[in-house]
Amino acid sequence: MNASHSEFKNPDRSLAGRDDALPGLPYLLDDARLSSLLGETVRVTRVRYKPRTSLLVAFRRIRNGSFDYGWAHTLSSPAKLLRRESTSRSRGGNVRILRPDPRQDDMLVAVGGTADDWALHKNLLWLYEHGIERLGLHYGPDTGLPAGSSVLRYKPERRLVLLASSTAAPVVLKAAAKPASPGQQAHFLDRLRLHGVPLLPQLGDTECLANGISACVAWGGGDLTEFDDDSRAFTAGEALARLHGIPITGRTVAEAADSSLQDGAGSWLAQVTAQLKATRSMVSSLVPAYEEPARCIEAELGFLLLEGAGSGRVLVHGDFSPDQVLVGGSEVRLIDFDRARPGMAEADLGSFAAVEETVLPGWERAHAGGPKTARLIEGYVGAGGRFSQTAVDAWAAFRLFNNSVEPFRNRSPEWAAGMSWHLNRAMELIS
16 A cells, blocks of 8 residues: 655655644654754654644653653643643642744643653652552652652553662552553452463552552563563463463453453444544544555454454453563563453454564565464463464454554654555455
8 A cells, every 4th residue: 555755755744734723743743843842852752643632742851861751742722731731830840831933822832741741640649649658669859759760661641651679679660540450450460370370479559559550570581572582482372371261251250350351242342343443543644545445454354353253252461462471581471461351362362463573574474473473372272272363363453453553653753654564464464
């Protein structure tokens, strides 16, 4: 599939030219222009875009010899930004309003640090006032964060992930905008351990989870994406088979965790349909030339996934990928169960395969995935897991389609071409 030459040559400029409801958009999609606006060198690391409504970006900079993160936000409703600045000022925050072009009164950009994040502020404040001691950490000097902490990941208005020091061992701490999901609750994770799923011990208590704070001791030497030895993928496959083997009928793990994990097939399929529609809409907004192929993929995947929905369901991870598998020596640990739910086993296998493919573009293969996926499946089958290859390919296409907007969100310089690859590969797998 092809976009126009201008859309590939400068897709950000093309996008800005189409969205006249957000005049500040060009300043936030260009590192040089944003740096000039802020008066310091920054690099945009993540964006959240709602066409004709808002653009929110996270940026990284160096302060005091280490990385520091902040955000910038522009809205089609400037008055809302002014109210947020006023609210921030009233509670001692540091949100600032900038005017990139003094000749345009409606072109406003709000900027702030992670502590000023509108959606995270309440839970970060709770962490500072109550959670740091609960987690065995120490207070930092006027940062609002634990002492010796560094940012691992930051998604504005979603989550902040930190690596913090403690007297025993480094701690990975996540502050999310929403309370912990059922899949993060202690009794749910205990049930997984009982069935042999390798997990990390969780720190904190129910109060931490209720305020969006979760933590665990840092473990291992990295995740599965960082290791070329595929033997760990085999071990991860065995662990995934144990997860999928946990009963979800009778006295199920879902019942032990929370009734919301027992969503019926109708609710689950509605979520799949809604996700396909949302992705198609965003693809069309970012590169209009991709609207037709996106519609074709949406329709075909909707048919394939709904057709297979009547088969047996298992407890799935919900976001399974190589970076959800930590590796330490010959052992692995599975992490991040906040999207756990009943579903099809192939959804996890296909998700893993799709994410592996994003680092292996150009390698032609009939089915989804690469060498890690092959070893994962060996371990999975050896531990009793069963699957349909056709369904794995369909679910891999689903993940590739949904991830087609990730090159844009992650600020890949060639994001339009990256979108094209995702869409082409998704179509190949379901054709």
